[in-house]
Amino acid sequence: MTLAAPLELLRQARARFTQREIAAHVGKDIKTVRRWEKGATPCPAMLEPALRDLLQGNARVDGGNARKTTGGAQFRFVDLFAGIGGIRMGFEAQGGECVFTSEWNDFSTKTYRENYPDGAEHALIGDIVSFPAEDVPSHDVLLGGFPCQPFSIAGVSKKNALGRPHGFECTTQGTLFFDVARIIAAKRPAAFLLENVKNLLSHDKGRTFDVILQTLRDELGYEVHYRVIDGQHFTPQHRERILIVGFRGKTSFSWDDLRLPEHGPRLGSILHRTDGSEPVLPWDHDRFFDHAAKRVQPKYTLTSNLWTYLQNYAEKHRAAGNGFGFGMAYPDSVTRTLSARYHKDGSEILVYQGESLRPRRLTPRECARLMGFPDTFRIPVSDTQAYRQFGNSVVMPVMREVARIMLPHVQTLLAEEAPRGSKQALSLYA
Template identity: 40%
Template sequence: MYENLIQYLRAATVAAFPNLDGHDELDAEITHWVHSNRLNMMRDVDGLSGALGNALSLFRQEQNATYEDILGELRFSPAAQPAFNFIDLFAGIGGFNLALSVNGGNCVFSSEWDKSAKKTYFKNYGKVPYGDINQFTGEGITEEELDSWIPNHQVLAGGFPCQPFSHAGVSARTALGLAHGFDCDTQGNLFHSIAKIAFVKQPEVVFMENVKNIVTHNGGETFDTIRNTMEQLSGGREGKQNYRFFHAIINSETEVAQRRVRCFMVCVREDIWQEQGDFVFPEFLGESIALREAIAQAGTTPDEAAEYTISDRLWQGHIDRTQRNLARNTGFTAHEANLDRPSNTIVARYGKDGKECLIPQEGANPRKLTINECRVLFGYPDNFWHPEVKTPAYKQFGNSVVVPVVSRISESITNYLQIAVEDGLQVVNA
């Protein structure tokens, strides 16, 4: 019924506003409106909100359904009484969304450019993310426009891609002092979008994730730029505040059966820090989880195992390249996984040849992880929707955060902010 509602609202919108037909962000605007009764990019379209409200009322009457009935059909429906609002940037398939929602959060804005990931996000959470975040933060976008387009929120979350940073020697304070501008060290990089939104919207916490190597990238200058940008974000502007920067390098192997090491950053607005003190990351202690436990949890059948078994040609190619690369002490190697240890890091290109994690099989070539086993290795629930086609599914999981890790950090953030969580994410078996 939910997807029928979105189709109904889209048809009603196009009938009333023909100029919006084919608009790249129409589905994003409608789905966000359904959850928040708020327009973002199309706030200036006179009469659109009223038209959507009328169409929603007609649909409910025709279906004899309440608003709660409709949202209740989502695999992960919103919290009945959310404790705080957050935005989900570079959203992927919604690992931050799941983790923050379980801890009482309400996602009021999401953005993701990959079309396949956007479909997965919609299938699970009922929102189509907006596309390129530069529509909201890029050159020529004023602070007033950004402020009106992006809803207020307490937590800004995003696992931004790491791109080379330029002008590393320029201080953020000097750059932020420019008129109209946010032409800082991060211009041209996707972290720039996070920084600009944080500057304008001033959330209490900015919660980011990236590869562990971001700390040492470019001799540490990249990380220094990120830290300095957040610590000097106000640029001395009246009414704006700086952020205190905290980070931790965290290995996921005690939460899931995957050795995935990532850098997590939590930036606390200075007035909150003055009240609460330093943010402390949770500790991830205990024994690592064996890969065989994830395989058992996934319940892989013999037929599935056969489907994912690699060919003689591919396996021989792995063997030959491994021997050559070991001899010259450079390049990748491909070995069968040790099932008593966590898997290696699963990357977006895993579907190409599976070399990062090959499951040994008695009397047969090794096999790749099944898509469902990947789901388990990233901590997504049983009823999480993902593509059946292998290539996009591997890519989406390989680009994802590990949900249990982000969930524990999210819990620490809500505790730090003294947010009382009464009713977290509602999980529907679908």
Template identity: 40%
Template sequence: MKKITSIDLFAGVGGMRISLQRALNRLHYKDECKLYSEINSYSRQTYDLNFPSTPLIEDIKSVKKDEIDSIIPDHDILLAGFPCQPFSRAGISNRKFLKRSHGFEDKDQGDLFFNILDILKTKRPKAFILENVQNLKTYQNGKILDEMIKKLSKYYYVPEPEVLDAREFGLAQRRKRIFIVGFLKFNGKFNYPEPTFKETVIKDFLDSYPPKKYIISDLLWDSHQKRKIRNKKAGKGFGFRMSYPTDKATVTISARYYKDGSECLLYRGEGKNPRRLTPREVFRLQGFPESFKFAVSDLQAYKQAGNAVPINVVEKVCLNVVEYLSSNKKSLIVHKEAS
């Protein structure tokens, strides 16, 4: 069986890897992930539960430029859902409030793109797939994205990045993400996947019998309603969002969902307190399979699911990337194994 190798940077709980595995399975390739990096210990716990024995570098920034060639293994495809907080609207707003830098000036997370770039320059994989929030496209009037593409294009063919929405790929969640892909060798125009427009509603992703603990208390429900009234009077427009099981999609579920669930409260009937989504339901809305395992607290599970990639979308991107590589045999050196 033919094999394609990869590394999984800023891996979270492995959403990009699951997506690539699905794509490769459909195309009859075997996948070998040679390395993953993830700095959060709880995310590593979940990743290792699903992908045991994968070599790990906790902090990719710990790898110096002159160490890349010896420490980072050769691979065909680089995956990186690099941290989005320095570029997201909420993240920028929070950083401004705390008088912290954002974008490339955030030296903890904002400059991690350059670590990706250094690895690409040194290891020269056949392709890369990067994912981030849609706000990256307009951040600083698009100057940051333009700079990224300019630097990547010195070594790779980089088609115009595309913003794709999870709800157009069979997931009942509005979640727009920007994808940046690149190829070491040009093989004609690359096309991003077309939306499937598969019809779904929120209830398709819900538990049949969710535990009662996810029903919000009278105190919290009263607080939500009063806050919404105050915010409306103040012209802020912020407050809880009620979702109905028959709705076509929720809003974007973020990593802060664990705080009070206000992004998506589920209607349970007239006169009844709404409930939060369960962690498993949030993972489903991200496209994760039922076989996906997690053994962390609800708080951590909500954070992990909220930070994850929409599997259905990334799988389609991976399919197109691998097919692009495979259409030119000279551009893809696959590794033969006994089938």
């Protein structure tokens, strides 16, 4: 892609739209558009999809009344790299309507469809890489938990050991951020929320994150805010994730508006209850918990061989002065971070069952609770796949709280555009 292409598109757009209309559509001020026209500064290649969208009529000049939601929804959003829908659930709780979903993993898609039985009008597509940005429905908020393995501590270590590239050099996953960027460029949502691991901040000595910020702020023209939030405020799990929030215009958004409980819950609050009060879920039956015997199914207790191996492994590293080993968890604990590899041995979170008993893994239902999913959330896949899915998911109540503080600013941006009834107003909704 060359700079000539967006400049030519800009010239075509100027034959039909004013500088003010174009500036509103691409999220820049009029002076910037004027400088592009004069050749004083190059027209960014990233804007080509947005300009094509404008020329093809997907954003049209009218009274601003083309925006539509159903069922009384307050805003429309798209769910990219959706996983099992943890971010979606948080934004639906604040009145949002999901109009498009992308998730490439078949097992995650199965769980997603089971819990979000959208009608035929809702598109759930696979790999976003080959999907045309202009075909993504118009929306107010873009959500994207783009893959974190290239940036996570475990992911980087594994790729280094295998001699493979990581970060943006990882062509299969690291560059997926740019697919988020091209959709933002084409559709110009009022806001976005991106989620990733804390290590994204420090990856490649901060250069990776600098590229992300430069793309979102300088190339796309969004006001960007980011913060690392620990999920333990809402669930009994230490889980730090970076959240990147962006708005198409100036706002008074502040992370200080978050309501983060000072004392979060403890592990005992999400464990199966053996006192007879464990709810009988018709979609679980006795899969995870034997209600007649009032106990967790025995298969979740570690075998003697695995428990011996984990103890020896931990002792070997203790002797070497390392901190590696299993993480024993008690009812009053806040656990380590649940990972996608939990299905292998469960070592990061082992539930204590007494001195005379071997510890056990969390059941998939307990993992769902640990991530903040309600018991109405269905688990239609195998335990192995369920562990992977919850280990890759988000702490849903964190998403719900971030959606809460984002919503007033999204509504303000939309309200500023909607009432303009003159030909100067651009509706971004087809």
